[in-house]
Amino acid sequence: MEFLSSRVILRPRDPDRSRAFYRDTLGLAVYREFPGGVVFFLGQGLLEVSGRGSGEVSPDVALWLQVRDLGRTHEELRQRGVTVLREPRREPWGLHEMWISDPDGVRIALVEVPAGHPLRTDLRHGAED
Incomplete structure (x- = not known):
């Protein structure tokens, strides 16, 4: 497949x-x-x-959107009148996240991957060792 x-x-x-x-x-x-x-x-x-x-939006569904600068994104969205469901914060898994929703209530996680986080690790380098 x-x-x-x-x-x-x-x-x-x-x-x-x-x-x-x-x-x-x-x-x-x-x-x-x-x-x-x-x-x-x-x-x-x-x-x-x-x-x-x-129908109603399921709370089990969310969009995950990575951004370069969560602080700047937060400020831009506030200026555009978007209600922030959860303010930006660093999560225990190391990502910086904030949450908003679309007009129907679809939850949207806005995520910044900080330097040094495993999602930024180039695994090809480790394969050559």
Whole structure:
């Protein structure tokens, strides 16, 4: 089995409001637009906001978005009127995280990976030793 690409698909209750949030508030670049939806670049993945959902958002689902500078991101989002669910802090696993949500309540973790964290370790170097 071979997977060539992937994306997360959200079905918002208010598609226009959600598309505006991801495009204008978070500043995600548009990869593709089509009747009834838009696909955004999401770092190394894609986020599709399309159709219309009718159910409640599960608290078991969240988006994980890595940013370069969490302090700057926090300030920019506050200036844009985004409610911060949890202020930035260093987690026991070493990542700096803050939490927000989209207009439907989809939880979004904004994460900065600090220097020296294992996620920044180039494992190829250890393989050569």
